Amino acid sequence: MNEFIRGIKKGFPICLGYIPVSFTFGLIAVKMGFNPLEATIISMTNMASAGQFAGIRLIEGGAPYIELVITTFVINLRYMLMSLSLSQKVASDMPFYKRAVMAFCITDEVFALAAMEKDDVSFPFFGGLMTTPIAGWTLGTFLGAVASSLLSPMLQGCFGIALYCMFIAIIIPPARKGRKVAIAVVVSALLSCLFKYVPGINVLSKSGGGGWAIIVAAILGAAICASIKEIKRFRRRLQKGGGNV
Amino acid sequence: MCSLENVAICMVIMALTTYLIRVIPIGFVRRKMENEWVQDFLYYIPFCVLSAMTFPDVLYSTTPTGATSPHFVSAAIATMVAIVLAWKDRGLVRVALVAVLTAIIVELLLPVLF
Known part of the structure; x- marks a missing residue:
């Protein structure tokens, strides 16, 4: 209760x-x-x-x-x-x-x-x-x-x-406190803008009422952020190991 | 075909489609995912979805239905106000309401100033 x-x-x-x-x-x-x-x-x-x-x-x-x-x-x-x-x-x-x-x-x-x-x-x-x-x-x-x-x-x-300001109120405070969340927010926003304005890939936002653009931007954004750790590890190994990656 | 005459069928279609999307993953995925990448990915998803939904669409959000051109100015100013208030941890309701008020004030002032 x-x-x-x-x-x-x-x-x-x-x-x-x-x-x-x-x-x-x-x-x-x-x-x-x-x-x-x-x-x-x-x-x-x-x-x-x-x-x-x-x-x-x-x-x-x-x-x-x-x-x-x-x-x-x-x-x-x-x-x-x-x-x-x-x-x-x-x-x-x-x-x-x-x-x-x-x-x-x-x-x-x-x-x-x-x-x-x-x-x-x-x-x-x-x-x-x-x-x-x-x-x-x-x-x-x-x-x-x-x-x-x-x-x-x-x-x-x-x-x-x-509606959008509620979204802003939800994402900004954690983004201020955590750098990775901030990266996630910025990357997804940029991708979403790309999908709307860049000729050729803007078909994404013109079909399905904009749903595809949101899905692809969010998945790519989250995937990029989730991969940052891997990329860092990879670069560290490159610097240290001298080639055997 | 959808129409206002057989609106009941359309309403059932909408509700069912929406619910199935929501119930299938949580209803049937019981295994905890151990892969670190997948966990990180799922952690970022809410932020990414909300951010992608907000930008750039928020800039068109104050445009009345049937307007000939987008009302970018009121939307942009209200968005900036919302970001500043959210940055100061002011909570959902206050951020949303102050932004709506800001948009209304800008819409009222613009024709007077220009």
């Missing part, structure tokens, strides 16, 4: 941060012709920011079902990496049903906080961690859907930055 409360406390700031973001989702969904109930259910059952925005655009645009599946898959593929990472941070004998419950709320922010735990993540802790963000994400969507007509386009636009 103690762990559950600790999870609730840690998760509550995420809940507050989710409200303006899901509010924006509610606004946009209603503008596209969804009713507030549909918008709210989509949020509650997906818990996925970018994936939801892309999904409603496809539904409204009359895309084939298969395109909805592929786009949702690609944009949300990062959750697969997070889920894999989290599988290494739970007790290996944790039963399937607990894992299945946890899986529901592997969002960018909830995962990031769980990943930064020093020890293994327990089921009660993760349960507490996910409770208020789910409530906030759902409630925010509903409020946005209902308030849709009250906000000017400028204000609606400005709410769009909230």
